[in-house]
Amino acid sequence: MRSQPPRRRAAPWGDVLDPSQSLRGKRDIGIRFGKIEAVDADIPTARALRVLNADGKLVTPGLVDLHVHVYPYGSALGIPADEVVAQQCTTTCVSAGDAGANNFAGFRRHIVAQTRTRLYAFVHIANIGLAGFPVAELYNIDFAQTDAAAKAIAENSDIVLGAKVRMSDNIIAKHGLEPLKRAIAACEQAGDGMKVMCHIGGVETRQLMSQILDLLRPGDILTHCYSGFPNLAGDFTNIVQDGKLLPAALAAKQRGVIFDVGHGGGSFDYTVAEAAIAQGTPPDTISSDIHAVSGNTPGMPYLTWVMSKFMGLGFTLEQVVAMATINPAKVINRAPKIGTLQMGAPGDVAIMELVEGPVSFVDTRNNKRDGKVYLLLMTRRRPRGVSDGFQRTAITGECPLWVISGHSGIAIAMSALSPSQTFVGVSGMSA
Ligand SMILES: [Zn+2]
Numbered sequence: 001m002r003s004q005p006p007r008r009r010a011a012p013w014g015d016v017l018d019p020s021q022s023l024r025g026k027r028d029i030g031i032r033f034g035k036i037e038a039v040d041a042d043i044p045t046a047r048a049l050r051v052l053n054a055d056g057k058l059v060t061p062g063l064v065d066l067h068v069h070v071y072p073y074g075s076a077l078g079i080p081a082d083e084v085v086a087q088q089c090t091t092t093c094v095s096a097g098d099a100g101a102n103n104f105a106g107f108r109r110h111i112v113a114q115t116r117t118r119l120y121a122f123v124h125i126a127n128i129g130l131a132g133f134p135v136a137e138l139y140n141i142d143f144a145q146t147d148a149a150a151k152a153i154a155e156n157s158d159i160v161l162g163a164k165v166r167m168s169d170n171i172i173a174k175h176g177l178e179p180l181k182r183a184i185a186a187c188e189q190a191g192d193g194m195k196v197m198c199h200i201g202g203v204e205t206r207q208l209m210s211q212i213l214d215l216l217r218p219g220d221i222l223t224h225c226y227s228g229f230p231n232l233a234g235d236f237t238n239i240v241q242d243g244k245l246l247p248a249a250l251a252a253k254q255r256g257v258i259f260d261v262g263h264g265g266g267s268f269d270y271t272v273a274e275a276a277i278a279q280g281t282p283p284d285t286i287s288s289d290i291h292a293v294s295g296n297t298p299g300m301p302y303l304t305w306v307m308s309k310f311m312g313l314g315f316t317l318e319q320v321v322a323m324a325t326i327n328p329a330k331v332i333n334r335a336p337k338i339g340t341l342q343m344g345a346p347g348d349v350a351i352m353e354l355v356e357g358p359v360s361f362v363d364t365r366n367n368k369r370d371g372k373v374y375l376l377l378m379t380r381r382r383p384r385g386v387s388d389g390f391q392r393t394a395i396t397g398e399c400p401l402w403v404i405s406g407h408s409g410i411a412i413a414m415s416a417l418s419p420s421q422t423f424v425g426v427s428g429m430s431a
Helices: 081-088 104-114 146-155 178-190 206-215 247-254 270-278 303-312 317-322 326-332 409-414
Strands: 015-018 023-026 028-032 035-040 050-053 058-061 063-068 090-100 118-124 160-166 195-199 221-223 258-260 349-362 368-377 402-404 424-427
Touching: 015 317, 058 063, 063 081, 063 221, 063 303, 063 326, 081 090, 081 303, 081 368, 090 104, 090 146, 090 160, 090 195, 090 326, 104 118, 118 146, 146 160, 146 178, 160 178, 178 195, 178 206, 206 247, 303 317, 303 349, 303 368
Parallel strands: 015 058, 050 424, 063 090, 090 118, 118 160, 160 195, 195 221, 221 258
Antiparallel strands: 015 023, 028 035, 028 424, 058 349, 349 368, 349 402
16 A cells, blocks of 8 residues: 655756766766767757757666576577666676577577677576576586586687576586586686676575585676575575575675675565675675566566665665666676766666655565665656567566667667767756
8 A cells, every 4th residue: 555656756857876986966968879978967958969858867877687588589588688678777688598508609699699788698507508498407417518618608708707507406406516516617617707607596405505605706696696495395595594694605795706686586585685684795786587487477576676676675776776787797897888877888878767655575485575765667668679479578567667778779870870960968957
């Protein structure tokens, strides 16, 4: 029950927030040739070829989602990255192991090459990636071919960040630490700086969770870090056990393992998150784990909605925007100036509304929490060019948005124009 109607925060201008440069305030943004050319208090509209009025809106760098499934037709749960732009403001996405060594070339040629959203990926340690979903990819450990994964990682190191491995017992059965060991070995064979993205959920034993955490190296990513998913025996073997954070989890955090949310359809539990955060392991990155299944679950794991949940957990707007822009951009560490509005950065801009008002959230285990503020996307239009043949994700009134991206609309719109005239402003002024 809403005791009072939600209220748009009333800034009558474009309220620009860029944690990468501690910027917050009324600004106009100029984009030319797909790059940020000006961020000033006042850009004369006469300079602009086209002005997008952002009065009353929150304007941030285009959001960066470190964990998504964006290999439609290839990963059995993939959705097109360009379609979730309109539902979660993402201009950069990372495929979390949709493809393995056997089908990564297909992902690269048929998806990355034809997608406007900037894509990066982890190569799955299983050579079939997630093509077999919902059949577990590592019940048969022979799918985890270290040499083949290492080769795929090394050959695609411009867009590949490392290896993905899913370590829950519903994926690896009783293979213990072996899949993670192979993923780490593949990264080490492939070259410097390759990272493991390690999915956790319920694992076979309580001790195994600590052993998994102990193997992760600084810079590796622990995704689904606040999962409260029980193991196959029904036991809770998560990073919080009996209300206490595992010492191995705190130690992992302290040596630089990245704690990534990866909400998804089954991997975010408020009771785990609250205890883990209170005991020293806040998230480094907020990611959605959006895919054709999770998008239709009650937790609505769209990135902006997950960010809103973390505001409800006490994080500031600045913190949650950092966790979905500059923080994951640092993990990606491939192209300069992703997740920022600094001069010369790609012209990736997200426009949202910050709404103050009572709001209810639910996690993936039916725990409910109330909040006082949330992010609303600017439009609720369905994207054009919706393809068929895959399950539509839910579009709710609470989620959708609008993005200006150097990879999306604007750069494309500008390309037909005279270069000397191609200046687009995101204006904080009334038109
Ligand atoms: Zn996932």
